[in-house]
Amino acid sequence: MSASRELVSAAAVQSHKTRDDCWIVVSGKVYNMSRFAPEHPGGAEIIYAYAGRDATGAYLEVHEPNLITSTLSPEEHIGDLDPATALPDEPPSKPERSQGEKPPLETFINAYDFEDAARQSLSEKSWTFISGASNDNVSRDANHDMFRKIWFRPRILRNVATVSTKGTMMGTPVSLPIWIAPMGVGKTAGPEGELALSRGAAASGIVYTISTTSSFPLLEILDAAPKDYPFFFQLYINKDRSKTEDLLRVVNSRPQIKAIFVTVDLPVVSKREADERIKVDTLYSSGLGRPTTTDNKGAGLARSVGSFIDPAFSWDDLAWLRRHTKLPIVLKGIQSAADARLAMHMGCQGIVISNHGGRALDGAPASILVLLELHRECAEVFDHMEVFIDGGFRRGSDILKAICLGASGVGLGRPFMYSINYGTEGVVHLVSLLKDEVETAMRLAGLQTLDEADPAFVNTAELDALVPRGSLHPYARRRAGTRRQYRL
Incomplete structure (x- = not known):
């Protein structure tokens, strides 16, 4: 049986939930993200947040369904999730604000x-x-x-x-x-x-x-x-x-x-603080603790993309x-x-x-x-x-x-x-x-x-009055690095 057709139990997926050994599930398929996570254009932390879990919802919110298949190597396609087993829900996070119904377009x-x-x-x-x-x-x-x-x-x-x-x-x-x-x-x-x-x-x-x-x-x-x-x-x-x-x-x-x-x-x-707060909340709620970087600029969706x-x-x-x-x-x-x-x-x-x-x-x-x-x-x-x-x-x-x-x-x-x-x-x-x-x-x-x-x-x-004239400031000038002593 080829690897892509093997059934993988939920327990097996859950046993691969570290930064160095990271499996996730997307649309019922199990993938090994260990190699790819550090080079993910959207940042590694969002993948680590779903280590050993089902990431379908978070993935489909951003990507089209087949992108992961074309991005990973065949060896990283572990198999299908055994439907007889169950994974825990996606990482808990702070409650989303209430989402209202969309008004009619007309x-x-x-x-x-x-x-x-x-x-x-x-x-x-x-x-x-x-x-x-x-x-x-x-x-x-x-x-x-x-x-x-x-x-x-x-x-x-x-x-x-x-x-x-x-x-x-x-x-x-x-x-x-x-x-x-x-x-x-x-x-x-x-x-x-x-x-x-x-x-x-x-x-x-x-x-x-x-x-x-x-x-x-x-x-x-x-x-x-x-x-x-x-x-x-x-x-x-x-x-x-x-x-x-x-x-x-x-x-x-x-x-x-x-x-x-x-x-x-x-x-x-740039630093987009509201976006970065969402990312920080997601990371800490995932159970993996602190981000791998100490970059104090944060790493929201915009920065990581x-x-x-x-x-x-x-x-x-x-x-x-x-x-x-x-x-x-x-x-x-x-x-x-x-x-x-x-x-x-x-x-x-x-x-x-x-x-x-x-x-x-x-x-x-x-x-x-x-x-x-x-x-x-x-x-x-x-x-x-x-x-x-x-x-x-x-x-x-x-x-x-x-x-x-x-x-x-x-x-x-x-x-x-x-x-x-x-x-x-x-x-x-x-x-x-x-x-x-x-x-x-x-x-x-x-x-x-x-x-x-x-x-x-x-x-x-x-x-x-707000439109500048010339490429220089109208009166302020850059000062030389050395200063002369002022003599009385």
């Missing part, structure tokens, strides 16, 4: 409704991972709040009986110049995960930027849409560059992918990246005019103004402020690259403000993650709501097409 009239439903119905772990940001959430909240300081300057008596939101992004026609910004482990928001985003984007005529850290394999996400439907791909550079090269070979082989968005604002994963990111990736490495793809390269995470100008000089085809939705450096400028800085300090970039933006967008009117200020397209991350809670229908409904809001704002502002959008339609006076 009652939703804006993007905030999706967020409210997610807050009520997602698990605490999922809600915390999606909604959270760095430290005190200053940049996350500023992204959104700054839109309230930009006023429209409407023009009247324009024929706006018919308006068009159509546009192009990286040469790709779109029904609305928005794109689904990449967020990893989409299954935390619903069982369809990234497949819902793929199907919903195709049904709505917008572009989805697939994350490196998706719950589903890249090819499965692509195949969820019509075979010729366009996508972008978001790339994290792996510390093991050979793995990035292997991934790029797959990306390059699929003609649906039209551009690579390289994330550059997250050389290390991003543990493979290469902090050594630099401007010089763009030449290496270019050797491994002919696709347009867009740098995602520009936070200053100086770096936007550098990206142009390095031959990038586009940039994304972004602070990772407030999940990178807390205190980084709100994205809309950086868009204004580009106009003030390096307006030439708009003539040579496509300039995208994400961060804090919830209303169609805010999307229109960014388009008026020269953005080629607007990315939304969290709202689309929340929409996964309702599957493909949720994604389509969210796009429909945003499109209606953009069309309404266009009519009220006096715009027939987005090609007519212009800075003259907005007043940014309340923000202008």
